[in-house]
Amino acid sequence: MHKDLHEANRLSWNAATVAHNSHKGDQAAFFRAGGSTLFPEECELLGDIAGLELLHLQCNAGQDSLSLARLGARVTGVDIADEAIDFASQLARDSGIPARFERADLFDWFDAAIHDGRRFDRVFASYGALCWLSDLGTWARGIAGVLKPGGHFTLVEFHPYAMVFDPHWTPHYDYFHAGPVTEEDGVGDYVADSGKGLAPVDYQPGIVQFNNPHPSHEFSWGIAEVVSALIAAGLRIERLNEYPYSNGWRGFDDMRELEGRRMAPPAHLPTLPLMYGLTARHG
Template sequence: MTDYEEQNRKSWNVATVAHNSHKGDQAAFFRDGGSTLFPEELRLLGDVRGRNVLHLQCNSGQDSLSIAALGARVTGVDISDEAITFATELAAQSGIFVTFHRDEVINWLHTVSAQGQRFEIVFVSYGALCWLPDINAWARGVASVLSSGGRLILVEFHPFAMSFDESWTLKYDYFCPDPIVSLDGVGDYVAASGEGLAGAGHPEGVQDFANPHPSVEFSWGIGQVVTALIEADLRISRLEELPYSNGWKGFDGMEQRDGRRMYRRAGQPAIPLMYALEAAKA
C-alpha cells in the first residue's frame, strides 16, 4: 500500500469502532430480517437471487449482509482490519454467509482478475470513491472482474456537495488534482447522523470521538468518474442526480424526511447531494 492508503487504514480502524458503537444490536437486527439498503440500491440491484455479487469498500459489512439476505452470493472487500473483523463476526452472529477480504481494493481487483474470478454485479456505495488514489485504475479493475453482461451499481454522494463545508459555505475546489489531507482523520459521522445510519437502534456509544490518525482523500468529479468507466469499456445506462442524501446528515440544518432521506432546509435552493450510476460490460 502507499503511504496514503496506510494512513487511511489506520484512521478507518479507529473510526470503525466508534461508528459501530452507535448502531445497537446489529446481529439481532439482521436475524429479524432487517436491511440497511435504501430504495435506490434495491431498485438498481434488481433481483439478486443466485447472483455472484462483489461489494467493494464494504466497511463493516452491513450492506453486504443485506444483499446476501436477498439470496446473492456476496464477497466484501475493505481496507480496514477492524471493519473486516467486525463484518466477519457479524455475519457469523447473524447466520448470513458472506466472504470478506481485508485488502486495498485496486490491488485486490488486480489480483483476483489475474486469477480469473468474475462477478455478475459489482456494488459500490456512499463515500467510497473519495478514498481511491486512482479512479482510472479502479474503473479498469472493476471492468476486469465483471463477467460478460455484468453490471456496476454505484450510489455515491455527489462531488459538488463535497465542495461545501458543514455550514454550506463553498470552501473546497471541485477541481482538485492533489490529495486532500485531513489532520482530524475519519470522523464519527454515524453519531452526527443520529438514527439516519443506525437501523438497529441508536445507542449513545462513543462520545467526543477524536481520531489520532490523519486521513487522505481524493476528489473525483462526475466527469472523471464517467470518463474512467467509458475508457474501461463499460456502457453507462443510467446516471441520476438526487437532491437528498440517504442517512447521512453531513451539513447543518438538514431535514430528515420519509425513508431517512436528508434534505436541505425548506426554502434553500436544491443542489445534488447524491447520484446513482449503472454501467454494464459488453
C-alpha cells in the same frame, strides 16, 4: 496512485470503525429479525440479484453486504480496514447470513482477483467510497476486469457538487481538485452526527466525542471523471440519476429529515444534488 496514503487511511478507518459501530446496538439481532440497511435507490439500480455473484467494493463493516446477501446474492465484500473486515466476518457468523469478507487494498485485490480469474455478475459500491481512491483509471479497469461479460457495475455515491460546501453550507472546497486533501482529524464519527439516520434501530450513545489519532487523505472526483474512467475501461453507461437528498447522512447544518431517513437541505436553500447513482454494463 498513492498507496502510502491508502495505508494511512487504513489506520484512520480502523479507529473510526470502532466508534461507528459503538452506536448501532445489537446488529446481529437486527439482521436475525430480518433487518436491512439498504435504501430503495441501490435496490432499484441493482435489480434482482438473487442467485448472482456480487462483489461489494469498500464494504466497510459489512452491514450492506449482509443486506444484499439476504436478497439472495452470493456476496464477497472487500475493504482495506482490518477492524471493518473483522467486524463484518463476526456479524455474518452471529446473524447467520453467509457472506465472504476479504481485507486488502482494493488495487492489490483487483490485481490478484484478475490473475486468479475471479468473475462476478454484479459489482457494487456506495456512499463515500470514491474519495478514498487515488486513481480512478486503476479502479475502473479493476471493475471491468472482474465483471463477467454482460455483468453490471452499480454505484450510489454522494454528489461531488455537495462536497464543495463546509458543514455550514459555505463553499469551501474545490470541485476540480483531485487531491489529496489531508484531514488532520482523520475519519470522523459521522454515525454519531447522523444519529438514527445511519443507526435506524436502537441507536446508542457509544463512544462520545471521538477523536481520531490518525489523519486521513481524500481525493475529489467529479461525475465526468467517474463516467469517463468507466467508459475508458470498456464499460457502457446505461443509467445516471441525481437525487436532491442524501440517504442517512446528516452532513450539513439544519438538514431536514424526509420520509425514509432521507436528509435534505434546510428549507431556505434551493434544491441541490446530494447523491447520484449509475449503472454500467460490461460488453
